[in-house]
Amino acid sequence: MDKNMGMFVILGICLVVLLMGIMRRKAEFLLNFLVRGFLGIIGIYLCNMALEELGIACAVGINPFSVLTVGTLGTGGLGLLYGIVFYNML
Secondary structure, three states: OOHHHHHHHHHHHHHHHHHHHHHHHHHHHHHHHHHHHHHHHHHHHHHHHHHHHOOOOOOOOOOHHHHHHHHHHOHHHHHHHHHHHHHHHO
16 A cells, blocks of 8 residues: 555545534534424414414414524524514514
């Protein structure tokens, strides 16, 4: 094995290690997004039910845009969605 081949092998191993690190971060980000989205759907449903019991006629729909908002922003996204609905009630 000559010098150039050894350098390419070392470079390949380094790239594989970097790729593994990147994939782990993306998997963690995707898992966090999915968990926040699922919990956001449950939160929207529970808030809609609580507001209905209180007699307040406003509800946030469960659709891909609201799931995307809550999945990306978390509880702040949930507050944002209800803030927009309450603002439109004024």
